[in-house]
Amino acid sequence: MTSSPTALLRAWPASALAAWTAALDAGRCAADDVLQTLAHYAQVHELDPGGGVLDLLATVSGAAHLCVRMPAPGDAQGLPPGRATDAAMAAGEILLVDDRAPGATGPTRPLALVPIGTAERCRWPLLRLEAEVSVDQLVSEASLGEIEYELKDATTSAAAVIAGLGGARGGSPADLRDALAARVAAAQIDLPPHDQPRIDRVLASAAQIDAILSLVGSGTLGDSGAQVNRADEQLRRLSSVTRRARSAAINALLAEFRYRTRAR
Structure with missing residues (x-):
């Protein structure tokens, strides 16, 4: 009997953990809401070394600052070289936790959490960044409005790439629409209640x-590897745009919740 393949871990669990824990600290949700959200990503969460999902939540909750980064080879997004950054490059996502008391400012060597695993079991290695950074300043230099405009341009560019591929399509138009919808759903991030609809628009784009x-x-949208290779540079640029936009949107949400926490 053939065993079923292991289900993949949903995209962006570190972003979900950061957003929901920040909402918890700001009084916008309950601890059970955070745990329920994490359960959508994996049945079991392990803090490495030694801990379960409650230990993971305790590690993030109450931090002076939180910041999400989505680096890739050639685009470290401000992260220093080292083990934590290497792990983040492989996973595509990292959560930086300034574990000093709330109100602390200036550079520090933050904790780094990188999700690794499957929908059955997600392990969160707990590392220290190898150099000091100012976690509260690792944000996008562009405003969300500028980022949203850039994403509109990126959408047009992505459509142009598809039009330029040509070749046979891997299925009917309905099949392609279904495949696209499934991948969009897989790339969505579960967010707690918040007051910035632009964040939702940026993440959806x-x-x-x-x-x-x-x-x-x-290869679903074209049968020529040469065509894809010719478009590779543009595809890399579009990927970088989406990663930076997504991390900027999540960090804007974290900043909103931090403001609410300070105002309480």
């Missing part, structure tokens, strides 16, 4: 572009 890039990379 990023998920749409990522889904298109995923279909291109899988």
Whole structure:
């Protein structure tokens, strides 16, 4: 009997953990809401070394600052070289935790959490960044409005890439629409209640572009490897745009919740 393949870990669990824990600290949700959200990503969460999901939550909750980064080879997003950054490059996501008391400012060597695993079991190695950074300043230099405009341009560019591929398509238009919808859903991030609809729009646009890039990379949208290779530089640029947009949106949400926490 053939065993079923292991289900993949949903995308961006570190972003979900950061957003929901920040909402908990700000009084916008309950601890059970955070745990329920994490259960959507994996049945079991382990803090490494030695701990379960409650230990994971305790590690993040009450931090002076939180910041999400989504680095890739050639685009470290301000992270220093070292083991934590290497792990983040492989996973595509890292949560930085300034574990000093609330109100602390200036550079520090933050804790680093990188999700590794499957939908059955997600392990969170607990590392220290190898150099000091100012976690509260690792944010996008562009405003969310500018980022949203950049994503609109990226959507147009992604459509142009598809149009330029040509070749046979891997299925009917309905099949492609279903495949695109499934990949968009997989790239969405569960967010707690918040007051910035622009964050939702930025994340939705990023998920749409990522889904298109995923279909291109899988060969679903063209049968010529040479065509994909010629478009590689543009695809890399679009991927970088979506990663930076997504991390900027999540960090804007974290900043909103931090403001609420300070105001309480």
